[in-house]
Amino acid sequence: MPVRNATEDDLDEICAMVKELADFEESGDEVDLDPEDLRRHVFGPDPAAHVLIAHPAGDPGTVAGMALWFRTYSTWVGRPGVWLEDLFVRPAHRRAGLARELLDALAARTDGRVEWAVLDWNRGAIDFYDGLGAKPVEGWTRYRWLPGSAG
Amino acid sequence: MPVRNATEDDLDEICAMVKELADFEESGDEVDLDPEDLRRHVFGPDPAAHVLIAHPAGDPGTVAGMALWFRTYSTWVGRPGVWLEDLFVRPAHRRAGLARELLDALAARTDGRVEWAVLDWNRGAIDFYDGLGAKPVEGWTRYRWLPGSAG
Numbered sequence: 474m475p476v477r478n479a480t481e482d483d484l485d486e487i488c489a490m491v492k493e494l495a496d497f498e499e500s501g502d503e504v505d506l507d508p509e510d511l512r513r514h515v516f517g518p519d520p521a522a523h524v525l526i527a528h529p530a531g532d533p534g535t536v537a538g539m540a541l542w543f544r545t546y547s548t549w550v551g552r553p554g555v556w557l558e559d560l561f562v563r564p565a566h567r568r569a570g571l572a573r574e575l576l577d578a579l580a581a582r583t584d585g586r587v588e589w590a591v592l593d594w595n596r597g598a599i600d601f602y603d604g605l606g607a608k609p610v611e612g613w614t615r616y617r618w619l620p621g622s623a624g
Numbered sequence: 625m626p627v628r629n630a631t632e633d634d635l636d637e638i639c640a641m642v643k644e645l646a647d648f649e650e651s652g653d654e655v656d657l658d659p660e661d662l663r664r665h666v667f668g669p670d671p672a673a674h675v676l677i678a679h680p681a682g683d684p685g686t687v688a689g690m691a692l693w694f695r696t697y698s699t700w701v702g703r704p705g706v707w708l709e710d711l712f713v714r715p716a717h718r719r720a721g722l723a724r725e726l727l728d729a730l731a732a733r734t735d736g737r738v739e740w741a742v743l744d745w746n747r748g749a750i751d752f753y754d755g756l757g758a759k760p761v762e763g764w765t766r767y768r769w770l771p772g773s774a775g
Contacts, residue, residue, distance in 0.1 A: 491699040495699075495700065500700070503700050504699070504700050504702075505700065505701060505702045506699055506700070506702040507702055510702050510703060511699075511702070514697060514703065514704060521695055521696075521697040521704040522697035522704075541697075541699060543695070543696060543697050544672055544694070545672075545694060545707065545709075546665060546672040546673035546692075546694050546709060547709065548642040548646075548655070548657055548662075548692060548709060548710055549646065549651070549654050549655050549656065549657070550656060551655075551656045551657040551658055551661050551662070552661060552665065553665060553672040553673075556696065556707075558696075558697060558698065558699060559699055576769075576771075577771075580769075580771030586768055586769070586770060587768075587769040587770075587771060588766060588767065588768050588769070589766070589767055590761075590764040590765065590766050590767070591764065591765055591767060592763060592764055593763055593764065593765055594763075599765075602767050602769075605769060606769065607767045607768060607769035608767065608768055608769075609765050609766065609767055609768075610741075610765075610766040610767065610768050612743060612744055612745075613741040613742065613743055613744065613766070614741065614742055614744055614750075614760050614761075615739060615740070615741050615760065615761040615764070615766060616739065616740055616741070616742055616753050616758045616759065616760055616761065617737055617738070617739050617758060617759055617760075617761050618727075618731075618737070618738040618739070618753075618756060618757065618758035618759075619737060619738075620727075620728075620731030620738060
């Protein structure tokens with residue numbers, strides 16, 4: 474299997490890929506990630522997030538991509554699901570099925586929903602998600618609040 | 625304080641409010657929630673979600689509303705946040721500030737983002753969120769995948 478759970482030895486590669494993905498999303502300067510914070514939040518005693526690492530087939534020494542995810546819960550479905558926060562395959566390793574391998578590995582971790590958000594201009598990703606059978610969530614608007622930012 | 629963490633004694637009220645909220649959202653028939661599953665997922669050893677309960681001022685024997693939430697994680701912010709899955713105040717207890725009390729109690733549980741989704745036609749809720757200083761997340765589309773639902 475080219476996908477495995479990350480270990481603390483992957484910390485530098487994970488941080489690098491967070492930045493590479495944010496740069497691709499034209500938001501590199503919005504990343505405010507301290508590696509020691511990531512270590513605590515992913516590899517500490519009460520992890521807030523989890524990471525899957527993808528390798529090229531037959532090359533376990535090379536990190537080709539990752540999926541960073543956390544558990545969700547839906548009262549309608551009545552069970553936990555998965556939120557895919559970051560899905561990234563490095564450019565040199567694309568078109569080899571690794572994004573699908575990462576998503577299938579995530580799917581194996583829940584019997585609920587798998588959800589994520591995609592940038593509206595990221596046509597390549599949207600075509601891939603549509604091909605999976607994933608559906609855009611319509612009729613709802615996501616809101617974000619940084620408490621203290623206004624009254 | 626009219627807001628407290630839920631206990632197992634609140635299970636029936638929580639299930640009732642999940643249904644009341646879904647009915648308000650015209651989706652009551654989409655709810656597939658087993659109370660024993662909810663007990664395990666909220667009050668078990670590794671909770672997937674958490675619940676805050678609101679009472680009317682001076683009336684701790686009456687359940688007026690709730691916030692059901694779970695922890696999130698953002699690689700850009702670099703720390704955990706909160707997803708508010710269900711926010712509900714029963715009709716008889718509205719316009720008394722309880723939704724704001726619930727949101728403030730949630731905000732006290734994170735130094736990251738507080739996020740949620742609102743139905744586009746729920747004008748009353750949207751006005752309330754705008755008044756808080758919360759912002760719609762624009763430029764991203766949420767996707768949902770029920771693995772196995774398509775190839």
